Amino acid sequence: MPLTSILSVQVRPDRVVQYEELVRDLAASAVDQGDAFHWTAHQTLYGEVGTLYFVTEDSDFAGVAARGDTQELILRVLGEDEGGKTLVSMLECTLSQQATISMDRPELSYPPEQTDRIFPASVVTQIRARPGGQESLEELIRKISEAIPKVGDPSRILSYQVMVGMLSEYWTVRPLEDLSELDEQLPPAELLNQAFGAAEGGLIYRTGLEAIEEVKRHIVVYRQDLSNPG
Numbered sequence: 001m002p003l004t005s006i007l008s009v010q011v012r013p014d015r016v017v018q019y020e021e022l023v024r025d026l027a028a029s030a031v032d033q034g035d036a037f038h039w040t041a042h043q044t045l046y047g048e049v050g051t052l053y054f055v056t057e058d059s060d061f062a063g064v065a066a067r068g069d070t071q072e073l074i075l076r077v078l079g080e081d082e083g084g085k086t087l088v089s090m091l092e093c094t095l096s097q098q099a100t101i102s103m104d105r106p107e108l109s110y111p112p113e114q115t116d117r118i119f120p121a122s123v124v125t126q127i128r129a130r131p132g133g134q135e136s137l138e139e140l141i142r143k144i145s146e147a148i149p150k151v152g153d154p155s156r157i158l159s160y161q162v163m164v165g166m167l168s169e170y171w172t173v174r175p176l177e178d179l180s181e182l183d184e185q186l187p188p189a190e191l192l193n194q195a196f197g198a199a200e201g202g203l204i205y206r207t208g209l210e211a212i213e214e215v216k217r218h219i220v221v222y223r224q225d226l227s228n229p230g
């Protein structure tokens with residue numbers, strides 16, 4: 001069961017440069033040493049600005065255990081002395097951190113042909129279902145994925161469900177080569193209407209919205225200089 005771990009870090013506005021320099025040095029050392037802990041870093045361009053996301057993919061929980069956590073990575077790559085100082089400095093730069101683990105939901109997705117490719121940017125939508133609303137929310141995401149090829153829309157969608165964290169939360173990713181691609185992608189309501197007709201498409205959309213407690217959308221960009229993609 002493929003798993004995606006995400007460390008979300010809200011950085012203090014006056015410490016962004018310092019924090020990024022710390023991560024840049026860590027990433028460079030991990031690359032040089034060929035460390036097995038691989039991650040990609042993504043920065044919010046539009047949305048909750050000041051947030052960095054560090055994403056790691058594993059085949060199962062055994063893989064998660066084998067690579068260790070972020071603290072172990074820092075101490076392993078930088079050494080006990082320098083790594084300890086780096087940990088303290090990173091904490092001084094952050095407002096908050098959150099670590100989650102999600103599972104892939106391929107049946108709710110319409111993925112790009114190159115699923116292992118790192119795209120320059122993505123639209124990330126975080127959705128929290130109301131109590132008892134997960135089935136209706138999943139149906140909305142499923143129908144959006146089905147609608148994309150029906151109408152020839154150029155968008156692609158990858159869907160995930162949180163396993164460790166807020167259990168009623170899902171998130172989707174729309175990979176982008178360039179932000180201008182969004183001009184060619186239909187909004188969900190219009191996409192459903194064109195694919196299934198106004199009556200059925202409208203019902204799917206309204207039922208799905210009623211199942212949602214909270215939804216947030218961000219546009220994030222890939223930060224290669226803060227990554228060890230492997």
